[in-house]
Amino acid sequence: MSKITTKVAIIGAGVSGLKAAEVLLNEPHSPFQPDDIVIVEAQDRIGGRIKTDTTKSKLGISYDLGAAWFHDTLTNQVLKDAVANNYFDVKNDTYYDDKDIQIYDRNGLIDVSGLKINRVVEDLEKYIELHYHEELDTEDISLQDIVKQFVQQYEFMLTPEQIDYSTRIMRYLELWYGISWDKISGKYSIMDHQGRNLLNKRGYYFIIENLLKLVKDIRILTKQPIVKIDRNNKETSKPICIESSTGLKIYSDYLLVTVPQSILQLPAAHPYGLTWNPPLPKSIQDALSTIHFGALGKVIFEFDDVWWDESQDRFEILADDNQVNLSATITSPPKPFTYPAYIINFASVHNKPSLVILTQSPLTDYLEKNPEQAWNYYKPMLATLAHKGKIPTEPINVITTDWTQNPYIRGAYAAVETGDDPSELIIQLSGEFDGCGLSSSHIRFAGEHTIMDGAGCVHGAYNSGIREAKWILQDVKPRPRL
Amino acid sequence: MSKITTKVAIIGAGVSGLKAAEVLLNEPHSPFQPDDIVIVEAQDRIGGRIKTDTTKSKLGISYDLGAAWFHDTLTNQVLKDAVANNYFDVKNDTYYDDKDIQIYDRNGLIDVSGLKINRVVEDLEKYIELHYHEELDTEDISLQDIVKQFVQQYEFMLTPEQIDYSTRIMRYLELWYGISWDKISGKYSIMDHQGRNLLNKRGYYFIIENLLKLVKDIRILTKQPIVKIDRNNKETSKPICIESSTGLKIYSDYLLVTVPQSILQLPAAHPYGLTWNPPLPKSIQDALSTIHFGALGKVIFEFDDVWWDESQDRFEILADDNQVNLSATITSPPKPFTYPAYIINFASVHNKPSLVILTQSPLTDYLEKNPEQAWNYYKPMLATLAHKGKIPTEPINVITTDWTQNPYIRGAYAAVETGDDPSELIIQLSGEFDGCGLSSSHIRFAGEHTIMDGAGCVHGAYNSGIREAKWILQDVKPRPRL
Missing domain, CATH: 3.50.50.60 (FAD/NAD(P)-binding domain)
Known part of the structure; x- marks a missing residue:
C-alpha cells in the first residue's frame, strides 16, 4: 500500500x-x-470529457467524441488563450458551423423562412423568458408544457404550420441539455449565449x-x-x-x-x-x-459519397408530434422520428462524407449500449436529407460515443x-x-x-x-x- | 376671452x-x-402621431403616416384590448411583415445567409450589450464607433465580407431611432423586444x-x-x-x-x-x-406594376461605407447611398405596387421639406431591387410625411x-x-x-x-x- x-x-x-x-x-x-x-x-x-479520437474514422477525420465547440466566443477564455499563445489559428483550425439551420421532417425540407417559423420560435423563447421573469417564484413546468401553453395563449396570431413546426423545432434544446423536453425545466430552458459557437476542427x-x-x-x-x-x-x-x-x-x-x-x-x-x-x-x-445529469451523445456516420446538401452546416430533423413517454428508459429499438436529430454536416466542415448526429437521453443511453441499432434508428430520418435526386447510401462506418457506459463519467454534464x-x-x-x-x-x-x-x-x-x-x-x- | x-x-x-x-x-x-x-x-x-391617410393613395391603400406597427406583441395592451373587444381581427387586419429581411447594396442582393452575416450581426449586438453590461459607468460612444471597436477586436474571427456587410447593416437602427448612427448612443442602441412587430394593415x-x-x-x-x-x-x-x-x-x-x-x-x-x-x-x-428627439419619416412610392421581388416583406438597402458627416443638416440634394433605406414591401402587405420607405434625420427633415427630391434620392437605390430582369419604372405617386414640418410635433419621438x-x-x-x-x-x-x-x-x-x-x-x- x-x-x-x-x-x-x-x-x-x-x-x-x-x-x-x-x-x-x-x-x-x-x-x-x-x-x-x-x-x-x-x-x-x-x-x-475532452476526447479527440483519431483512430476510428475511415475518412481520416479527428472526431471530438466529447466537447467539440468553443461556446460563448465573445468571452471564451480558452479561445482567447489559445489565440494569444499561438496554439492554433482560428481561420484554419476552426469552423463556424452556424449557417441558418435547415429544418426537415418526415415530409422533407421545411420552408422555415417563407413560413416565418423562426419569428415564432423567437417569440416562443421570449414568451418563456417573460413568463418566468414576471414573478420569480412562478411554478416550473417542463419545456414541453410551456410550449403548449404558449400555443394556447397565442393561437389567434399563428398559422397552423407555424404552430406545428415551431413547437417541434423547440425540441432542439434536447440536444443542448441531453435530455428529452418532457424533462427539461421550462424555467431554465432558454440560454443566453455570449457569442457564436465555433467548432474546433482540429480536435x-x-x-x-x-x-x-x-x-x-x-x-x-x-x-x-x-x-x-x-x-x-x-x-x-x-x-x-x-x-x-x-x-x-x-x-x-x-x-x-x-x-x-x-x-x-x-x-x-x-x-x-x-x-x-x-x-x-x-x-x-x-x-x-x-x-440532474444529462446524456448528450454522438452518432457519427461515414459514407462513400455525399448525398445530402453539402453546402449546409447543420440539419435538424424534427420528430413526429407523438404521444410517447419520451424520457422512459428505452429497452427495445425505438421508432424513428420519436426523437429529433441535430446533425452537423462534416461535408461542410471537413469536405468529407460524414454526418455527426447529437443524441439525447434516453436515446443516448440506448444507442451507446446498442451501437448496432444506430443506423436502424437514423436511416429513415436521414433519408429525408437526400438532395437533388441523390440516393442515400449505407454508411461505411458508424462511430458512437460511450459516455453513459463509462462508469467514471456516466453521461454528459449538468442538466x-x-x-x-x-x-x-x-x-x-x-x-x-x-x-x-x-x-x-x-x-x-x-x-x-x-x-x-x-x-x-x-x-x-x-x-x-x-x-x-x-x-x-x-x-x-x-x-x-x- | x-x-x-x-x-x-x-x-x-x-x-x-x-x-x-x-x-x-x-x-x-x-x-x-x-x-x-x-x-x-x-x-x-x-x-x-397616429395619422391614417386615406386620401393620398392612388392605389386605394390606407397609409399610416405615423405609427404603423404593434410592437412587443407578446405583451402589447393596445393589441390585447383591440382583440378582446373585437375591434378588429388579427388575421385579416394585420400582417406580420417579418420574413427574413433581404439585404441589398449598390451591387445588388447580398447572400446574407451563405456568408453567415446574421451571425456576425448577432455577435455585434451581443458585444455592445456585454460592453456596457460589464461596468455600469462605461463611457458611452456612438453606435458607429462601437461597431468599429468590435471589428478591431474580433477581426481575426471574421471574413472581409462579414466585416463590410455586418457593419453597414447595423445602420438599420437609424430607422428605429430616426437619427444617424454617428449620433445614436452605443450604450442604448440595442433594444429588447417583447415579441414580433405586427403591421396594422387596416390603419x-x-x-x-x-x-x-x-x-x-x-x-x-x-x-x-x-x-x-x-x-x-x-x-x-x-x-x-x-x-x-x-x-x-x-x-x-x-x-x-x-x-x-x-x-x-x-x-x-x-x-x-x-x-x-x-x-x-x-x-x-x-x-x-x-x-433628444428623432425624426423618423416615411416616403411612399406607388407604381403601376411590381418590378421588385413581391414575395419579400422587407428590404434593407445599405449605404456605402462613406466618410460623410451624416448628422449635419442637409441643404442640397444628398447623394444616393449616403443613408441606408429600410423598405416595407406593400406588394406583400396589400398586394399592390407600393413601397414604404422609412427615413432618418437629417434626411427626413430634408425630404419632408423638399418632397420633390425624394425620387431623385431613392431612384438609384431602389433600382438595385429590380427582380428577374424587370425594369424599374417611375412612380405614379409620391407621398411623404411632414412631421418635422409640423410645429406641434417637430419630428417623431424620443431618440x-x-x-x-x-x-x-x-x-x-x-x-x-x-x-x-x-x-x-x-x-x-x-x-x-x-x-x-x-x-x-x-x-x-x-x-x-x-x-x-x-x-x-x-x-x-x-x-x-x-
Whole structure:
C-alpha cells in the first residue's frame, strides 16, 4: 500500500484539474514546485470529457467524441488563450458551423423562412423568458408544457404550420441539455449565449496537450479511482487523505475535487461512489439533489459519397408530434422520428462524407449500449436529407460515443430538469459565499458543474480550474503577523 | 376671452390623452362625468402621431403616416384590448411583415445567409450589450464607433465580407431611432423586444375612432395650442389654469400634459413653447436636456406594376461605407447611398405596387421639406431591387410625411443620442418616485416619452394614459377621516 505526501492533491485529469495545476505551478511568485502537486485520475487516459479520437474514422477525420465547440466566443477564455499563445489559428483550425439551420421532417425540407417559423420560435423563447421573469417564484413546468401553453395563449396570431413546426423545432434544446423536453425545466430552458459557437476542427485534445506540456513535471497517476476522502486525517500531519481503489493514499494540505457531478451524486455505497469522512454537509447534499445529469451523445456516420446538401452546416430533423413517454428508459429499438436529430454536416466542415448526429437521453443511453441499432434508428430520418435526386447510401462506418457506459463519467454534464435549481450546487461547490462549500477544510471543487458562466462547457471547467488555483495561492500565502 | 372651469384638463388629443380620458370616464366607480373632463388639442385634427391617410393613395391603400406597427406583441395592451373587444381581427387586419429581411447594396442582393452575416450581426449586438453590461459607468460612444471597436477586436474571427456587410447593416437602427448612427448612443442602441412587430394593415386610426366613441360626450377643443400653464392659479378656486394662443382659459383641479417631448423641450420664448408659471423645477429641466428627439419619416412610392421581388416583406438597402458627416443638416440634394433605406414591401402587405420607405434625420427633415427630391434620392437605390430582369419604372405617386414640418410635433419621438440617459426624463415625468415630477401640484404627464415599456410606441403612450388616469382616480378619492 503506497503512500504519497504532497501539498496539493487534484482528483481528475480533465481540463479543470490540469488547468488548476498549471496555474498553481506557473503563476508568478507561486510557492509550489512540481513535487508539491499530484493529480490522480480514475481512468487510463487523460482529458476527461475532452476526447479527440483519431483512430476510428475511415475518412481520416479527428472526431471530438466529447466537447467539440468553443461556446460563448465573445468571452471564451480558452479561445482567447489559445489565440494569444499561438496554439492554433482560428481561420484554419476552426469552423463556424452556424449557417441558418435547415429544418426537415418526415415530409422533407421545411420552408422555415417563407413560413416565418423562426419569428415564432423567437417569440416562443421570449414568451418563456417573460413568463418566468414576471414573478420569480412562478411554478416550473417542463419545456414541453410551456410550449403548449404558449400555443394556447397565442393561437389567434399563428398559422397552423407555424404552430406545428415551431413547437417541434423547440425540441432542439434536447440536444443542448441531453435530455428529452418532457424533462427539461421550462424555467431554465432558454440560454443566453455570449457569442457564436465555433467548432474546433482540429480536435479539442490540443488544449489538453498544451496543458500537459506546461505541467510536465507534475506527477499524474492514472487508473487510480479515488473511493474515500478523509477530511480530518489524523494519521499524518496533513489534514487531508484520499484513498484510491488500489489502496494508494495521498496526504495533502489542499485537495481539489474535479470528479464529474454524476460521481458526486452517487451514494457512498455505490461501487463508483465516494465515501466522505465525515460525510458532506447537508447543504451540499441537498444541492446535489436539485440538479440532474444529462446524456448528450454522438452518432457519427461515414459514407462513400455525399448525398445530402453539402453546402449546409447543420440539419435538424424534427420528430413526429407523438404521444410517447419520451424520457422512459428505452429497452427495445425505438421508432424513428420519436426523437429529433441535430446533425452537423462534416461535408461542410471537413469536405468529407460524414454526418455527426447529437443524441439525447434516453436515446443516448440506448444507442451507446446498442451501437448496432444506430443506423436502424437514423436511416429513415436521414433519408429525408437526400438532395437533388441523390440516393442515400449505407454508411461505411458508424462511430458512437460511450459516455453513459463509462462508469467514471456516466453521461454528459449538468442538466436542469423541471423543478431543479441550477445555481444551488454551483453556489455550494464554488464556495464563493460564506457558509458555502467546504472552504474551511481546504477542500475545493472545480469542473463544469461548479461554475455559472460556461456551465457544462470546456471554458467553464477551465475557468473553474483557474478560480480554484487562485484561491489556493491566496490561501497559502503567509499571513502578516499581528 | 372665453373661460372654462372643469375638474380635469388634458392637453393633447393623441392616444395617451384620449385613453386617459376614456379611463377617467369609464372606470367603475369613477366620480367623473363627461362635463368634468376637457381635452384641448393644438391641431385641427385628432390623433397626434397616429395619422391614417386615406386620401393620398392612388392605389386605394390606407397609409399610416405615423405609427404603423404593434410592437412587443407578446405583451402589447393596445393589441390585447383591440382583440378582446373585437375591434378588429388579427388575421385579416394585420400582417406580420417579418420574413427574413433581404439585404441589398449598390451591387445588388447580398447572400446574407451563405456568408453567415446574421451571425456576425448577432455577435455585434451581443458585444455592445456585454460592453456596457460589464461596468455600469462605461463611457458611452456612438453606435458607429462601437461597431468599429468590435471589428478591431474580433477581426481575426471574421471574413472581409462579414466585416463590410455586418457593419453597414447595423445602420438599420437609424430607422428605429430616426437619427444617424454617428449620433445614436452605443450604450442604448440595442433594444429588447417583447415579441414580433405586427403591421396594422387596416390603419391605426381605428384605435382613435374607438376611443372617440367611448369619450363622445367629453368636450374636445381643437385648434387651441396651449401656451401658458399656471401651476398656482389664484384667479379662481381651481389651482391650475392653462391658456391657449386664442386666449381660452381653462381652470381645473387636475392637468394632464401629453404634448410631445419636443414641445416640452422648447424654450418658453419659442413661438410654440410652453410658459410654465412658476417654471418647471430644475430636476425636470435637467432631464429634458439628457434626451433628444428623432425624426423618423416615411416616403411612399406607388407604381403601376411590381418590378421588385413581391414575395419579400422587407428590404434593407445599405449605404456605402462613406466618410460623410451624416448628422449635419442637409441643404442640397444628398447623394444616393449616403443613408441606408429600410423598405416595407406593400406588394406583400396589400398586394399592390407600393413601397414604404422609412427615413432618418437629417434626411427626413430634408425630404419632408423638399418632397420633390425624394425620387431623385431613392431612384438609384431602389433600382438595385429590380427582380428577374424587370425594369424599374417611375412612380405614379409620391407621398411623404411632414412631421418635422409640423410645429406641434417637430419630428417623431424620443431618440437616445450618445451620452443621453433615456430613463431620467421618464422617471421625472412619470412621477412614480418620491421627489420626482410635479405630483404635489396635480399636474401629470403622459405620452410615449414618459414611460419605459413601450417608449416611443403607441402602446407606451396608451399605457401612460391608463397610468395617469388611475393616478387621478386614486388621488381624487375622499380621504378617510382621521
